[in-house]
Structure formats: structure tokens, C-alpha cells
Amino acid sequence: MSLITIGINHKTAPVSVREKVVFAPEQMSDALRELARLPGLDEAAILSTCNRTELYCSLHAPPLETDIVRWLGDYHHLSGSDLRPFVYELTDIEAVRHAIRVASGLDSLVIGEPQILGQLKTAYSAAAEQGTLGKMLRRLFQHAFAVAKHVRTDTAIGSSAVSVAFAAVTLGRQIFGDITRQRALLIGAGETIELVARHLRGAGLVDLTVANRTPERAEALAREFGARAITLADIGQVLHEADIVISSTASPVPILGKGAVERAIRQRRHKPVFMVDLAVPRDIESEVAELNDVYLYTVDDLQEVVAQNLASRQEAAVEAEEIVDVQTEHFMGWLRAQDAVELIRSYRDRAERARQDVLVKARRQLSQGRPPDEVLEFLAETLTNKLIHEPTTSLHQAAREGRTELIGAACELLKLPRLISEKPKP
Known part of the structure; x- marks a missing residue:
């Protein structure tokens, strides 16, 4: 799954172009549902202001930037070729950093202006109401809101009335x-x-x-x-x-x-x-x-x-960018962890099945009158063997094949001392 942002703003296009792709409030519901129906797209949110129109999407298929730009043009009766010179396309970490910078007022015409945060919250609410938000975008927007509050609290970026x-x-x-x-x-x-x-x-x-x-x-x-x-x-x-x-x-x-x-x-x-x-x-x-x-x-x-009117905010903006960089990496850490969620769940399910299997056998032995100490010994030994059999077999195979990088990864994963040299065999 990946994140993508397709947008057009005051930096990339004049007002004569931006005004052609504005989504009026009464259009937003239909536009969100229509955008979310694009093939390969799982989630969608639309931010539309006087200075920017941005489509935030999560995808389960390879990036579909061309399809999304084409949709944006078709919706506003424009050709994709007319829009493309003004459009930016951001994926994954750059899309995350952009969302956080927008929420924090760092990408605004007036650096640090607070109105954009409210507009982003409105976009979030509209997408949530239409059911086009999922786990990914919901977490991204909430994280961006939290970082924006952090930036405004811990820097002087909003200290002067500039808008x-x-x-x-x-x-x-x-x-x-x-x-x-x-x-x-x-x-x-x-x-x-x-x-x-x-x-x-x-x-x-x-x-x-x-x-x-x-x-x-x-x-x-x-x-x-x-x-x-x-x-x-x-x-x-x-x-x-x-x-x-x-x-x-x-x-x-x-x-x-x-x-x-x-x-x-x-x-x-x-x-x-x-x-x-x-x-x-x-x-x-x-x-x-x-x-x-x-x-x-x-x-x-x-x-x-x-x-x-921006001079007083430049130093604060530098501090804010440092916060954004750190918080972008925090979000990416969470995002990368999602790739392991199913793996972890599968591993835990297998361990649970092994536990249940051995427990059933242990209870059967108790019901047959075997001494409790014997049954406990059987349960501990059998469960241990079931849990370590496949990993140890794989480690033996890796050692025979000289796959020291796999052994090193296992040492790190299992918190074991590195007893085998990681130098590959000639």
C-alpha cells in the first residue's frame, strides 16, 4: 500500500488556473465518492482552498498518478495535458512530509497562517463523512494535526498576525x-x-x-x-x-x-x-x-x-522544518510497521495453535491419571520443540549454505550473541 498526493497550488499555478480546479462545498460529497471509485484506490480526501487543490489518496496497486490527474481534469472539464504543467505528484515519505507541512502552515502563501489547519480539518471531516477515509489517511491527518499544534506551541511561527x-x-x-x-x-x-x-x-x-x-x-x-x-x-x-x-x-x-x-x-x-x-x-x-x-x-x-511580513517567521520556520522532519520519520516508522502487522499476526496465530494443541494433549494425559509433574514436563518440552523447530531448521540450512546475512538478521531479531562470523564463504 502506498500514499500519493496530487496537487496544484499558488507556487505551481496562477489564480487563472487554480480557479478552474476548485471544488465547491456542494460538490465535495460527489467528488469524494467518484474519486474513491478509481481502480486501485482505497482511500481519498480532497483539500480545496483559494490557494490549493490537493487530492490525498492511499493505493493498493502501483501509483496511478496519470489516472488521478486525468480524473481531476475530467471532473472540471479540462484535459490532463492542460493541467499537467502545473501539477505536483508526491508519493510516500514526500506525501507525508507535504501533508504535515501544509497543516503546519509551512507551505502556505503566508508562512504559519492558521487558516489552512482548519481547512484541512474540514477536508478530513468531509472524507470521514463520505466514508472515503481508512486507517492510512485517518492516521496521516491526525498525525499532521498533532504536529501542527506542536509547531505552533513550540516555535514562534504564529507569533505575528500575518495572513x-x-x-x-x-x-x-x-x-x-x-x-x-x-x-x-x-x-x-x-x-x-x-x-x-x-x-x-x-x-x-x-x-x-x-x-x-x-x-x-x-x-x-x-x-x-x-x-x-x-x-x-x-x-x-x-x-x-x-x-x-x-x-x-x-x-x-x-x-x-x-x-x-x-x-x-x-x-x-x-x-x-x-x-x-x-x-x-x-x-x-x-x-x-x-x-x-x-x-x-x-x-x-x-x-x-x-x-x-515574513522576516520574523523565517527563523521559526527553520525550527518548524526540523520538527516536521522528525515527525515525518515517526509516521514512516508507523507506516513501515504496518507491513509487518500481518506477518506478526500470522506468527502469533501459529504459536497459539501450537499452544492449544499441546494443551489439549496435556489435559488428556491428566485425565488419564498421569502425574502432574510428568504432564508439565511434557507440556514444556513439547511446546518448546514446536516453537523452535522451524527456526532452528532454517538456521541450520542457512549455515550450510553460507547465508551469514540471514544468520546475522536472526541474531538481531532473536537477541542472540553473534557466534558465527558474518564473512561470506569464498
């Missing part, structure tokens, strides 16, 4: 200088927008509007931050008021088009507006960037801002 949301607010402060006088429109009401709202409030911005498809969620977020709540349908009425627009929804189609933004700019008398699209697929049509007086940034554009 894509924070980077967006930082960029806004650089553009406007005094952000406290600006008005912000936040589109969406998920975790990312909540973080944006928290950072904007922390920066002193007071005038906040939250727009969401579900009014109840918008109102809940608005209450938390003293903001105004509206629906997506109302955006056109307030867009011209916003100096800052930050959007992050799960909509499969753009929410803001070029025409709507153009009308808002005219109403603003061409006063500049700063827009950040944190969604994948994008919420704001890319053509909006062509408009004068609009500063539009996507998640990919934030990398420079993000880089400026």
Missing part, C-alpha cells in the same frame, strides 16, 4: 496612508472576511459594510464589528460609497462586473477605490483592473506584501 487578510489590510494602509477615514465594503461573511474585518477594526477603520448572500450571516458579522449588513443584491446601491472593497465568497461566478464598477466610479467622481479579490474562482471580473481609478489586486498580487 492574506492582514496583507490586504496592510496594502490598503500603504495606499491610503490614514485608513481610519476610509469606508470599506466586505463581500462575503466567511472566515477570511471575518479576519479582514478584525484587521480593519484593529487599524482604526470604523465605517464597515458587510454584504453576503445569506442575510443572517452578514448580520451576525455586522453585529460583531459594529458594521452595516446588506445582501449581495444591494451591492450596486452602495458600491460607490466604498473606498475599499475586499471580497471572498464561494460564488462560482463573478459578483462584481466591469459595468457595475464603472458606474460606481462615475458616481464617485473618479475618486480612487482599492479592491482586493481574495476568492478563487474570482469574485471580481479581471477586466475591472483596466478601469482608471481602480486598484485591483488578487491573492497572487499580495505576495510582495506578504513577503515584507
Whole structure:
């Protein structure tokens, strides 16, 4: 059995490619079941965020990377050849190390950001709910979660408020200088927008509007931050008021088009507006960037801002990588041990059958009136002979054939002194 991860992320593909392979929440159940039906595949989990889409699988047949990449393309109506330049394929130890690094925030656009751990837990729960998790992936994810907690506790990787949301607010402060006088429109009401709202409030911005498809969620977020709540349908009425627009929804189609933004700019008398699209697929049509007086940034554009906030985390990341290396080897030790489970079980079953066989004979002798000491002697001698007969026969054969490497392995396995030279016979 082997582990494999097929993925595409912010390092290997631009947002224009990543947005084509996003799995929407409502697609996840069907996608998991469909993926798990691929020949040779035993377990499956799918992680899909704005920065990455990854398929985690365990296989009982030889690696089927090509089939999995083809499935990913077919599911999203893309050809495998279109995706392959952007796809990475990791197996066994590299797949394990990658999962742990992802959970620990070491593979994120913003090193150490905590959101990915929650997203990975969501992926785990979805796979568990659909019954596509087995012993292997269940153990891998749980181990990755534990290591991520270890990394965050024992290093300073999460000591500063650095995230894509924070980077967006930082960029806004650089553009406007005094952000406290600006008005912000936040589109969406998920975790990312909540973080944006928290950072904007922390920066002193007071005038906040939250727009969401579900009014109840918008109102809940608005209450938390003293903001105004509206629906997506109302955006056109307030867009011209916003100096800052930050959007992050799960909509499969753009929410803001070029025409709507153009009308808002005219109403603003061409006063500049700063827009950040944190969604994948994008919420704001890319053509909006062509408009004068609009500063539009996507998640990919934030990398420079993000880089400026990473200095304090670099040393912590080195420490975290050391933890990851150790914990990767721990997991691989467990994984290798699984190969011996059936062997150990078979060996113990054979010993148990020998014990039961000798015990039956010993009880028969007792029932026939033989002295207990005689029966005990018979039981001990017979059981010993049964247990050591095949190993000793094999050792004799190995010695005759000069297979000193097998004898050396037996000494190590049985904790015996090495009385025979391991130098092969000429």
C-alpha cells in the first residue's frame, strides 16, 4: 500500500488556473465518492482552498498518478495535458512530509497562517463523512494535526498576525496612508472576511459594510464589528460609497462586473477605490483592473506584501522544518510497521495453535491419571520443540549454505550473541 498526493497550488499555478480546479462545498460529497471509485484506490480526501487543490489518496496497486490527474481534469472539464504543467505528484515519505507541512502552515502563501489547519480539518471531516477515509489517511491527518499544534506551541511561527487578510489590510494602509477615514465594503461573511474585518477594526477603520448572500450571516458579522449588513443584491446601491472593497465568497461566478464598477466610479467622481479579490474562482471580473481609478489586486498580487511580513517567521520556520522532519520519520516508522502487522499476526496465530494443541494433549494425559509433574514436563518440552523447530531448521540450512546475512538478521531479531562470523564463504 502506498500514499500519493496530487496537487496544484499558488507556487505551481496562477489564480487563472487554480480557479478552474476548485471544488465547491456542494460538490465535495460527489467528488469524494467518484474519486474513491478509481481502480486501485482505497482511500481519498480532497483539500480545496483559494490557494490549493490537493487530492490525498492511499493505493493498493502501483501509483496511478496519470489516472488521478486525468480524473481531476475530467471532473472540471479540462484535459490532463492542460493541467499537467502545473501539477505536483508526491508519493510516500514526500506525501507525508507535504501533508504535515501544509497543516503546519509551512507551505502556505503566508508562512504559519492558521487558516489552512482548519481547512484541512474540514477536508478530513468531509472524507470521514463520505466514508472515503481508512486507517492510512485517518492516521496521516491526525498525525499532521498533532504536529501542527506542536509547531505552533513550540516555535514562534504564529507569533505575528500575518495572513492574506492582514496583507490586504496592510496594502490598503500603504495606499491610503490614514485608513481610519476610509469606508470599506466586505463581500462575503466567511472566515477570511471575518479576519479582514478584525484587521480593519484593529487599524482604526470604523465605517464597515458587510454584504453576503445569506442575510443572517452578514448580520451576525455586522453585529460583531459594529458594521452595516446588506445582501449581495444591494451591492450596486452602495458600491460607490466604498473606498475599499475586499471580497471572498464561494460564488462560482463573478459578483462584481466591469459595468457595475464603472458606474460606481462615475458616481464617485473618479475618486480612487482599492479592491482586493481574495476568492478563487474570482469574485471580481479581471477586466475591472483596466478601469482608471481602480486598484485591483488578487491573492497572487499580495505576495510582495506578504513577503515584507515574513522576516520574523523565517527563523521559526527553520525550527518548524526540523520538527516536521522528525515527525515525518515517526509516521514512516508507523507506516513501515504496518507491513509487518500481518506477518506478526500470522506468527502469533501459529504459536497459539501450537499452544492449544499441546494443551489439549496435556489435559488428556491428566485425565488419564498421569502425574502432574510428568504432564508439565511434557507440556514444556513439547511446546518448546514446536516453537523452535522451524527456526532452528532454517538456521541450520542457512549455515550450510553460507547465508551469514540471514544468520546475522536472526541474531538481531532473536537477541542472540553473534557466534558465527558474518564473512561470506569464498
